[in-house]
Amino acid sequence: QQVESFPLPLSSWSSGLHLAAKSSNCMVLAAGEQLWVYSLKGVLLSSFKDHTGPITSISVDSFRVVTASQDLSLRVLTWRNHRDGGLTLESQYHLLGGSHTMARGFTHVACDYSSIVGSVEGNDGKDVLKAYSFTS
16 A cells, blocks of 8 residues: 655656665665665655766675775665664765776676675676675
8 A cells, every 4th residue: 555655856767767775764765876775755865976977786785885986986875774763874985996998887787785796888788796894
């Protein structure tokens, strides 16, 4: 059953729209170079514009959000409890994926509590998987 409905802040329809649910009260939306975190009531909790190219993929888990972009970078943001009891994101890491002379940009990303895997589209038609690991 539908519990809420609210308009999105996009000026026009974007085919590069990415959505992910964080929990029963929070969602992540990415379009163009921007990332937004909304409550399910439509309240903007936080927003980020860390990329210089369009976001092509997002991965959301209970610890972090990872965005992949055509600018050949991954951005890692971590969930934080807000003082009013809600959730917010905090930008943590900027991971570079190589050179535009060799690749067009990241196309997909997936993460879990210990690692990130991203797919980079090669200029020669051969994609490359890049893996990153979180160590303590």
